[in-house]
Amino acid sequence: MAMRKREDEVFPNAAGIDVGASSHWVAVPGHCTDAPVREFGAMTDDLQAMAEWLLACGVDVVALExxxxxWIPVxxxxxxxxxxxxxxxxxxVKYVPGRKSDVADCQWLQKLMSHGLLRAAFRPAADVCVLRAVARSREVLLTxxxxxxxxxxKALVQMNIQLTExxxxxxxxxGQAIIRDIVAGQRDPAVLARHRHRRIKASEQDIVRALTGHWREEHLFVLGQALGMYDDIARHLHKCDxxxxxxxxxxxxxSVDVGKTPRAGSKARAQFDLRQQLANWAGCDLTRINxxxxDSVMKILSELGTDLSRFANVKHxxxxxxxxxxxxxxxxxVISARTKRSANRVRQALKMAAMSLSHSDSALGAFxxxxxxxxDKPRANTATAHKLAxxxxxxxxxxxxxxxEGQQRYEQQQRERSIAALKRRAATLGFQINPIGAAA
Known part of the structure; x- marks a missing residue:
């Protein structure tokens, strides 16, 4: 069957897929086949048959919600x-007017796609998606x-063990040494207080007083269960790392061998290796930004990758x-200029980074x-996150x-800009501004 390109269509060979849990409805242009709408199952062989049918119909671009x-397997x-x-x-799709009730969702998607009325969402490359899945799983485990x-x-407080005080x-x-000793069966506060590290500000007597409580069997059971779950998640976190x-x-x-697990006591070396890995992957060291x-750079790169060419410019x-x-x-x-609510993980990471600049002596902190x-601080936080982005x-x-450039350089630039603005304002009013003590 001859395929003709209509002048008003941007993608004449586009297809639309209405994704579902148990089946998917697919629509192709009417000039491709006599039956332009078909239903396919959700199994892998059904998806393979869907791909074969789309290729046989000459489809080159597919739109799906x-x-x-x-939608991920499809x-x-x-x-x-x-x-x-x-x-x-x-x-x-919802906001585009003109949809009729007798048109299937897949047909409506195909029609909008053929006329170029849809925009593709951002999705990183396949290798970045692998890293993103592991990073998100690690985040869930930490939570x-x-x-x-x-x-x-909670179990300690219910036994009036005020360890958090x-x-x-x-x-x-x-804290871990004391809790593990309690779960092991130790009840003597004096013996438990011997786990006190020398950097703990509270004295050993204060810890003894805090560990004096009533040892209820049900709360001890809950404490042991919670500690076991904590250790189990820690093992999964180790595998995830x-x-x-x-x-x-x-x-x-x-060329640094960062694939090996760092030795005990080499936390600084491990952080340096991770920083070097991220810098080599991105081609630049994002941790240089105040x-x-x-953690923030890891979240940004795992969510976005390093290729931002999908965005037309920095404004997009x-x-x-x-x-x-x-x-x-x-x-x-102007009725409102508020930013829209979003659950974007990169946005949240940037806003947390902006919040940490409140006491920084850098130029971004001064900004x-x-x-x-x-x-107010929420708006300042959003504006600073925009600058970080x-x-x-x-x-x-x-x-x-x-x-x-540092806080002093930033403040000096702001002072020079203020002076230049005052001079321009005075010139428009017919005056001239001179520093105090300068010759007339």
């Missing part, structure tokens, strides 16, 4: 078969582990992060404090190195 996690299989897959937001620490604290970190060296190290080592061109630590990148003002204008008047004098974009796309 991000329905739960059911996306990956079609992409592996050489098809260009666009993951579109369901809100885009679960923290919840079991809270359960241990004398030790800041319950799961530190001293080893997997992350191996994945990062594959992407790193460094406020961005290893910041808008995707949800850090740009969503200006609403009606009748020439954050200057904004706090003009607006621009720095990250330029470093990843241009390979530029970040150089901190």
């Amino acid at each position: 991000s329905t739960g996690v059911y 996306y990956e299989l079609l992409e592996s078969r050489g098809l260009k897959v666009w993951l579109v937001d369901a809100r885009q 679960e582990q923290a919840s079991w620490v809270q359960r241990m604290q 004398v030790i800041s970190d319950v799961m530190g060296q001293t 080893a997997k992350l190290q191996s994945l990062l080592a594959e992407r790193s061109a460094s 406020g961005l630590g290893l 990148f910041c808008s995707w992060l949800g850090l740009c003002p969503a200006t609403k204008i009606s009748g020439g008047k 954050y404090r200057k904004l706090c004098t003009r607006m 621009r720095l990250v974009y330029f470093m990843l796309t241009r390979g530029e190195a970040f150089v901190d």
